[in-house]
Structures are given as C-alpha cells and as structure tokens.
Amino acid sequence: MKNLKSAFSILTIVLFAGMFMVSCKAKTDATATTEQTETVPPAEEGWITLFDGTSTEGWIGYGKEAFPAQGWVIEEGALKCQGSGEGEAGGGGGDIVYNKPFKDFRLQLEWKISVGGNSGIFYGALINEDPIWKSATEMQVLDNVKHPDSFLGKDGNRQAGSLYDLIPAVPQNTKPAGEWNTVELMVYQGTVVHKMNGEVVVEYHLGTPDWDAMVAASKFKDFPNFGKYREGYFGLQDHGNDVWFRNIRILPM
16 A cells, blocks of 8 residues: 555656646746747738748839849849949940839838948839839938038038938938948828838928929929829939848838
8 A cells, every 4th residue: 555655656756747848848948938929920911022031023113124244243132233443434334114003002122232332222213214212202322421422512402311402311310331220211291201211201292383493493393294194113323332221111002
C-alpha cells in the first residue's frame, strides 16, 4: 500500500508539472503573438502595391512601351535611377511611369537622394505630352545642401518636398542626402497635399483662381496641359543623379 501511495504521489507531481509547463508555453505564445501584432502592421484593405522591391512589373519608360533597358535597376529592394553625372540632361534610362492612370488617391513611398542629387515625383501626367513636366505637377526630390536648385527659385520652392518651382515645402524637414524620407501625396477632388516625414508641407487646390494665377506667373504658363488633368500618370524622374525609391503603394479614393 505504501508503494501504491508513493506511485500516486509521483504521478500527481508529474501531471502538475506538465500542466504548469503547458500553461507557461501558452502564455509565452500569447506574448509572442501580441508582440508580432504590435510590430508588424496588418495589411490595409484597398492599397495597391506599385513596387514590391523585386519586380518592375507595371512600369514603363515615359512615352515608351517597356521598362528602360538601362539606367534603372533594382538595388537592395529599391528602384534605383543610375546617375549619369550629366545633371538635367538625364541618364540613360529617362523618366519612368506606372502604366495605369489614377484620379483621386493617396500615394505612399520612400526616397533617398545621392549627394548633390536631384530628382522628382510626378503626378497627373498626360502620357503623350513631352517632356513629362509640361503636364505633370512635381514633388521635388533634392539634396538641399549641395544642389544649386536649393538656392534658386523663390522662397525655397525648389527644395525637397516642394511643389516644384511653385510652392515651398513648409516646414522644410528633409533628411540629409543618403537617408530615407517618407512621403504621402494625396489628391482628392482637386485638393493636393504633400506630406513628408510625417508632416504636411504643401497644400494647394487645382483649378481655382489662385492656382490659375500662380501658374500664369510661373515658368509653366506657356504649357496649356500643365496641372489640367485630374486623372493622370504617376512618374519618377531621371535627372542624371543616383536616386532610390521603395515601398511604393497607392490607395485609390
């Protein structure tokens, strides 16, 4: 009988220890799941990935039928324009566009520029206008320290984040060359917002008397299609300098 009691006691201890270990494992798993949920944001419904870091599918050269054979490459998950050192003359790739037009949308991406570099993010482009900047408005991408455009224009309206040559980005919160900047562009029923590194830096309204007066007093006054198209193409500029873009996605509204 004493042996039976001892065996029963041992069995009880083993079962209790097993239940304790299962309980601890469940708590650990739950904690891991919570941490993963907090650090990895869930996919958001409706967003369309335009560049996933591995493929140039959907992208073509501006005015072309295919992606450039040279001048643009994928590098470490980013879409890179390979600089030619020729500045405004551009490189071997030329400007590129996503081959589907969008009207009202939120566009998100990240960019970084090389030292002394210049580029741009175009939107509202008319696909058969040449060059692209004769129709598309542009969010400037720039090394504000070394590129001459930073000191030209008016009141900083050629610095990074600005509506190029029209409205300066305020506050001017661009990160130094070689560092990633986050961007969100919103276009909705003529209202346009540039958001950079978490702050709204530009807001304007297409088609208003203020817009028309601003364009009439600018270098774009002689281009009748400039800023006229509510539905247009999104593009990235080859300005002859190294520039990288990644995590590009859009939410039609």
